[in-house]
Amino acid sequence: MSDKMATREAYGKALVELGADNDKVVVLDADLAGATMTKHFKAAYPDRFFDCGIAEADMMNIGAGLSTMGLIPYCSTFAMFGAGRAYEQIRNSIAYPKFNVKICCSHAGVSVGEDGGSHQAIEDIGLMRMIPGMTVIVPADAKEARKATLALAEFQGPVYMRLARLATPIFEEDYPFEIGKANVLREGKDAAVFACGLMVTEALEAAKLLAAEGIEISVINMHTIKPIDEACVTDYARKCGNVVTVEEHSIIGGLGDAVASGLMGKVNCKFLKIGVNDQFGQSGKAPEVLREYGLTADQIAAKIKETL
Amino acid sequence: MNTAELTKVCRQVRRDIINMTANAGSGHPGGSLSAVELMTGTFFTQMRVDPKNPKNPDRDRFVLSKGHAAPCYYAVLAEMGFIDRSEFKNFRQLHSILQGHPDAKKVPGVDASTGSLGQGCSIAVGMALGAKHLKKDTKVYVLVGDGECQEGQIWESFMAAANFKLDNLTVMIDNNGLQIDGTNDEVMSLGDLCAKMKAFGFEVIELSDGNDAAAVMAALNAKTPAGKPKCILAHTVKGKGVSFMENQVGWHGKAPNEEQRQQALKELED
Numbered sequence: 367m368s369d370k371m372a373t374r375e376a377y378g379k380a381l382v383e384l385g386a387d388n389d390k391v392v393v394l395d396a397d398l399a400g401a402t403m404t405k406h407f408k409a410a411y412p413d414r415f416f417d418c419g420i421a422e423a424d425m426m427n428i429g430a431g432l433s434t435m436g437l438i439p440y441c442s443t444f445a446m447f448g449a450g451r452a453y454e455q456i457r458n459s460i461a462y463p464k465f466n467v468k469i470c471c472s473h474a475g476v477s478v479g480e481d482g483g484s485h486q487a488i489e490d491i492g493l494m495r496m497i498p499g500m501t502v503i504v505p506a507d508a509k510e511a512r513k514a515t516l517a518l519a520e521f522q523g524p525v526y527m528r529l530a531r532l533a534t535p536i537f538e539e540d541y542p543f544e545i546g547k548a549n550v551l552r553e554g555k556d557a558a559v560f561a562c563g564l565m566v567t568e569a570l571e572a573a574k575l576l577a578a579e580g581i582e583i584s585v586i587n588m589h590t591i592k593p594i595d596e597a598c599v600t601d602y603a604r605k606c607g608n609v610v611t612v613e614e615h616s617i618i619g620g621l622g623d624a625v626a627s628g629l630m631g632k633v634n635c636k637f638l639k640i641g642v643n644d645q646f647g648q649s650g651k652a653p654e655v656l657r658e659y660g661l662t663a664d665q666i667a668a669k670i671k672e673t674l
Numbered sequence: 675m676n677t678a679e680l681t682k683v684c685r686q687v688r689r690d691i692i693n694m695t696a697n698a699g700s701g702h703p704g705g706s707l708s709a710v711e712l713m714t715g716t717f718f719t720q721m722r723v724d725p726k727n728p729k730n731p732d733r734d735r736f737v738l739s740k741g742h743a744a745p746c747y748y749a750v751l752a753e754m755g756f757i758d759r760s761e762f763k764n765f766r767q768l769h770s771i772l773q774g775h776p777d778a779k780k781v782p783g784v785d786a787s788t789g790s791l792g793q794g795c796s797i798a799v800g801m802a803l804g805a806k807h808l809k810k811d812t813k814v815y816v817l818v819g820d821g822e823c824q825e826g827q828i829w830e831s832f833m834a835a836a837n838f839k840l841d842n843l844t845v846m847i848d849n850n851g852l853q854i855d856g857t858n859d860e861v862m863s864l865g866d867l868c869a870k871m872k873a874f875g876f877e878v879i880e881l882s883d884g885n886d887a888a889a890v891m892a893a894l895n896a897k898t899p900a901g902k903p904k905c906i907l908a909h910t911v912k913g914k915g916v917s918f919m920e921n922q923v924g925w926h927g928k929a930p931n932e933e934q935r936q937q938a939l940k941e942l943e944d
Contacts, residue, residue, distance in 0.1 A: 392807065416803065419837070424796045424830035431800020434785055435808060436731060439800075455793055455827075463778040463787040 370533040373563075374472035376508035377529050378403025380515035381440060382410045388519055389414075394429055394441045396422045402442040402472045402529075422447040426455040426469070433465040438519055441467060445474035445528060449490035461497045461524050468518045469494075472529040475614035476642060476659055477564055479532070479652035486647035491562075492619020494526035495592040501545060502592040504528040504621075506566035508536045510589055513543035521545060530614075532652045534564050541587070548595035550602070554582030557670055558602035561612040562588045562621045565640075568656075569612050571663030576670060583610075583670060591624050599628040603635045610638045610670050614661055617641035638673045640666055675718050677888040682944065683718060683753055684710045684887060688915045689942050690749035690762060696935040698766040701774070704925040706746035708850040708885070708910040709817060713743070715890040716815045716846070717750050725755035728782040734812055735801045737786045739794025739828075740819035740848060741775040742927070747784070748772050756783035792825025794818065795845060799834045802843040802903075817846045821853030824862050829874070835903040836875025843903045844894070845876065849884065850912035852923050868907055876905035884908025885915075915942055 384391050385407055392414045399405040399417065408415040418425035422443050429439035441448070448471035449456070460467045471490065478486045495502045503518075503525060505511035511529065518525050541549045551566070552573050561569040566587045573583050584602055588595070603609045609629065611622035622639030629635065642659050649655075656662055660669070675683075687710050695701035713736075717723075721734045738747050745765065752759045757771070764770035771780040775789025785801070788794045798816035805812035822828060835843055847867065855861050864870075871878045877898040881889050890908065898904045912926070913919025916938040919930075930938055 392804075414807070416838075418834060419830075421827075421830035421834070423793075423827045424799070424834055427793050427796030427827075427831070428800035428803060428834065430786070431797040431802075432804040432807075434735070434797075434801055435804030435810075435812075437804050437807070454790060455796075458787065458790045459793050459797055 369536045371508035371536055372530055372533045373505045373508060373511035374403045374529040374531060376511035377470060377515050378406040380512040381407040384516055384519055385411045385414065388438065390436065390438045391519055392416065392432055392437050392439050394418055394425050394439055396420055396425045396443045396447065398443050404442045422452045423455045426452040427459045429467045430459045430465050433467050439467050440470050442470045442472065444485060445471035445487035445490040446485055449493045449526065450487055453493055457497050461500050464499060464523055466522055466524070468525050468527065470527045470529060473531045474528045475530060475563065476647040476655045477530055477532040477614060477652045479655055480649050482649035483646040488616045488642045488647060489619065490528060491591055491615050491621065495624060499523065500592065501525040503545065503590055504562040505589055506563060506587050507534065509540065510543055514589065517543060517545060528563060530564055532564065535567055543589065546590045546593045546595060548598040549587040549589065550584060551587055552585040554584045555606060556581050556674060557583040557608035557610055558586065558606040559583050559610045559612060559670065560586045560588050560599065560621065560625050562591060563614055565612040565614055565661065568661060568663045568666055572667035572670060575664060575667040581671065581674065588621055591621055594624045594628050596628040599625050600632050603629050603633040608636045608674055610640060610673065612640045612666055615641050617643055636673060638669065640669055677891065680715060680718060680887045680891065684714050685942055685944060687714055687746060687749040687753060689939055690752070691745040692916070692930060692935055692938045692942065694745045694748065694762050694765045695929040696932070697763055699929050700766055701745055701929055702742040702927050703930065704852070704912040704919060705740060705819060705848065705850065706743045707914045707916065707919065708912045709743045709746050709848045710914065711885050711887050711890045712817055712846045712848060712908055713746050713750050715887060715894055717754055719891055720813065720815065720894050723783065725783065728756055732810060732812065735785050735814045737794045737798040737816040738776055738788055739816050740791065740822050741789030741794070744774065744776050747776055751781065751783045754783065757781060791819065791822040792827040795828055795831035798843060799831050799838065799840060802840040803838050805842055806840065813842050815844045815846065817848060820847060820849045820851065820858055820864060823847065823864055823867065832874040839901040840903045841898065841900050844906065845903060846906045846908060848910050849908055850910045852912045852921070852926065854926050856923055871905045871907060875902060877902045878905045878907055881906060881908040884910035917941060
């Protein structure tokens with residue numbers, strides 16, 4: 367891992383790439399193009415970019431309407447205002463009629479940093495995965511964010527994609543991206559660690575720390591939270607006996623619960639959820655905030671060690 | 675279609691509303707009856723749609739933002755030939771295509787799932803914007819309730835309609851003055867709706883009687899300036915056509931019993 371790029375930046379650039387190939391793609395934002403990085407698309411294809419103003423509910427439903435005309439709208443804002451404020455618009459006007467709208471929200475999780483708890487969505491995965499028929503994707507790095515952005519246009523139906531503000535390492539290896547198919551990044555017999563988003567990098571670093579102590583963990587990138595890759599989850603839970611989930615999200619309703627649901631009644635194993643423990647975030651520099659909530663590699667390694 | 679013909683269809687639609695809600699034992703007759711001329715007029719005199727090909731990409735679009743007026747919508751769709759009248763008995767029943775509020779997945783001719791108030795006009799804005807973007811001459815019609823205008827999102831959508839210069843969009847406000855807990859003014863006054871719509875950039879046509887088929891047709895046919903969305907602000911009567919329902923708050927979401935059904939049908943005879 368060398369270069370760094372935020373998944374939102376990769377998303378913005380991938381939209382430009384996508385726009386060149388697919389003239390049905392249109393992009394909507396709610397006065398945050400400079401932050402969600404849809405500004406790149408806006409600059410490249412101004413006639414296919416619609417700023418809806420600071421009105422996220424309206425934006426989601428305008429997206430719904432555009433989709434009925436055969437267009438493929440990508441609606442972007444912060445996760446708090448997309449999955450949060452416009453939850454019911456997404457639920458009733460996009461997911462209920464199964465409209466082909468891509469909801470791509472940046473600034474998710476506590477790694478938003480300085481803006482503080484009001485802007486750190488830690489419930490968005492839970493909110494979105496509860497909606498019947500909704501696909502939920504959380505890219506782990508910039509390369510994956512690019513691939514996911516392109517894949518969404520080929521996928522028919524509503525999707526929620528969670529993007530991060532913070533620039534994080536880009537994986538050197540080039541992993542395939544297929545919606546619903548988890549990627550095993552590291553093999554180890556002592557624990558199966560399922561992570562998503564920025565926590566994949568932290569889990570990989572935690573694996574290195576544990577390896578130095580003779581503990582070998584599997585690290586699995588769960589880029590698709592819904593539909594969860596049940597085959598992979600049960601397979602690695604059986605193989606390792608210890609299951610750990612790591613997410614930059616509340617431990618209620620997110621990846622941990624999705625993995626647990628996949629295992630319940632099927633595999634006997636120890637289970638630990640690492641995430642934000644039923645509390646709000648707060649201001650601080652992103653690395654400090656991640657540490658405050660126990661989401662850094664060394665903290666994750668320590669928790670995994672405890673549970674073994 | 676002339677006024678007499680349209681008036682005749684409207685009477686049939688009203689009878690269907692009464693029968694559907696009475697059969698279901700629930701539903702919203704009051705706000706369905708007030709919207710009859712607006713909805714029937716739109717479908718029968720404006721909409722370029724083909725019931726044999728309901729998904730024709732070049733069709734005009736209609737969104738029932740006040741989705742609780744579903745019985746009126748279903749009755750109009752049946753009159754147009756989108757659905758069979760035999761479906762009426764299944765309204766609000768298990769496995770029916772005729773859900774309590776319109777479900778776009780299930781009903782041919784329904785382009786948006788609505789019922790949660792405040793959202794339909796934004797969807798219509800998206801349709802009209804999409805039509806403009808694709809250089810289609812598609813017209814988009816949306817029917818909004820007056821009580822619904824208490825939802826903030828409605829005003830977001832009105833702002834967007836003017837901002838995007840959607841002269842292919844017609845917003846009809848079914849201004850019957852009543853909502854569940856009382857009159858609009860008792861619950862949350864809408865103030866001067868006409869002035870507000872004008873201030874939001876609409877070309878407004880105000881109808882003193884929005885249940886007058888001829889007036890509704892004239893308003894729908896009226897040419898409005900390029901670059902501006904059109905608003906038909908129609909003063910209507912909730913429960914219109916059924917004497918004991920007219921202007922009664924209580925008939926918002928209550929079905930007639932058998933005796934009331936018979937009386938209503940008698941009043942609605944041709």
